[in-house]
Amino acid sequence: MQITLKDIARMADVAESTVSRALNDKPGVGKDTKRKILKIAQENNYRPNQLARGLAANKTNMIAVILSEMDSPGNIEIVKSIEKSADEKGYQIILCNTNNQEEKEKNYLSLLESNQVDGAIFIGGKLVGSHLLRASFSPKNNIVLVNRLAEENFFTSVLTDYSQGIFKAVKHLVGEGFKNIALICGHQNDLIEEEKISGYKLALREAGLEVKPELIFPTKADRQAGYDVFLDIIEKDVIPDAFISTRELTTIGLVEAIKMGGYFIPDDFAVVGYGDNILTSIIDPPLTVISEPVGKIANYSFEFLLKLINEKMNEQQIEVLTPELIIRESSISKYN
Template sequence: MQITLKDIARMAGVAESTVSRALNDKKGVGKETKLKILKIAKEHNYRPNQLARGLAAKKTNMIAVVLSEMDSPGNIEIVKYLEKAAENVNYQIILCNTNNQQEKEKTYLSLLESNQVDGAIFIGGKLVGSHLLRASFSNENSIVLVNRLAEENFFTTVLTDYSNGIYQAAKHLLKEGYQKIALVSGPKDNLVEEEKTNGYLQALEESGLKIKEDLIYSTDSSREAGYNAFLKIIESEVIPDAFISTKELTTIGLVEAIKMGGYFIPDDFAVIGYGDSILTSIIEPPLTVLSEPLEELAKKSFNFLLKLINDDLDSKKIEVLNPSLIIRDSSLAKYN
């Protein structure tokens, strides 16, 4: 059983307040008494209750990292970089997964509102709801959004320029000679996915191509969804010659469906995926992908949050980072 402050006080024959002063190296404790207390604490492997100390001091050195999707490889990479940044300044993270459920998000938000964490970073998800918006009105709630949009600029936010990323991908395929490019995107009610679709539409319009609705397919973010998207699109009136997938897992399913159908990449269909992760790196032929600056997203969002916690940020900030198109074999020129 974990030894408590009260246990140490009883063993040392002193008051709890004396133990607290000794352990926190504060004045008012004799040298011999302090050494006795420290010896007892060391022998019994005493660890202070960080949460209790934080509640008393209104600082816990802990932050909540709230994920909309735990199965997104990109989100997990951001969490890893956040954890590393936090450890460098003696902070810890509490990982919370909402699975895009608003009620879960409200529950995790209560950690911040009850001072159990010093701040919160929300990664991904749908348009900010009223509960999170209300929380932003209090200066005591330090909140940073990562790759999540709000209708009003009440949040410090770090974003990937999704529209520009998919625009780059579509322009690359058009330059390579592909004319019938299908887009496999996430749910229609997700504004981030809407931004990706806008980039696709812009590239096609600039090239003078007619938009074919049959080539735009919205689905969820699973591997199975990517597989089924290919089967659906291939049965439509317009057969594509290239695909852009906006999610890591749908990309895996899409490639699997193409190969199971006896087709070849890029001979029959060129493919551009999303996310330069361990999953996409094992695809053959090597996959052209849009790679997000995940480490930079994490570092900037954490630094913003620290400034909010320490009242060093004079106004809400929005920083937009560009993804990079990594060109590999899967999108080579159709006409050699």
């Protein structure tokens, strides 16, 4: 059983306040008494309750990182980078997954509102709801949004320019001679996916190509959906010569289906995926990807939160970052 402050006081035959002063190196404790208390604490492997100490001091050195979904490798990479930055500054993170459920998000938000954490970073998710908006009105609630939108943005935010990322991919494929470019994406009621669809349409128009609704395929964000959508596509009248997949798991399924059908990448179909991570790196041939600046997203979001916690931010800040297109073999035309 973990030894407590009260246990040490009893073993040293002193008051709990004396133990507290000794352990926190504060004046008012004799040298012999302090030495005795520290020896007892060391021998019994005493560890202070960080949360209890934090609540007493109105600071916990803990932050909540609240994910809309755990299935996104890109989001996990952002979390890992935030954790590294937090550790360097003496903070710990509590990782929370809402699975896009509003009630779960409200429950995790209570960690912030009850001062159990010093701040919260929300990564991804639907349009900000009224519960989160209300929380933002209190100056004690330190909140940073990552890749999440609000109708009235009262939040310090770090955003990815998803539209520009897809725009770059379409422009590259058109430059390689591909004309019928399919978009495997999420549904338009997802604001992030809507941004990607917008970038796709804009790039086609600027290239003088027709936007064909029959080449836009909304799917679920999983491997099976990517596999199934290809089987549906090859039965249709308009067959694409290139694909852009906006999510990692969908890309994996799409590539598997192309290969299982006896087709070759990029000879039969060019493919551009999303996210430069462990999942997309195993694809053969090497996959052209739209890569988010994960490190910058993490650094900006944590530094913004730190400024809010330390009351060093005078006004809301918004940072918009542009994805990079990393060109590899999967999208290079054999005719160029």
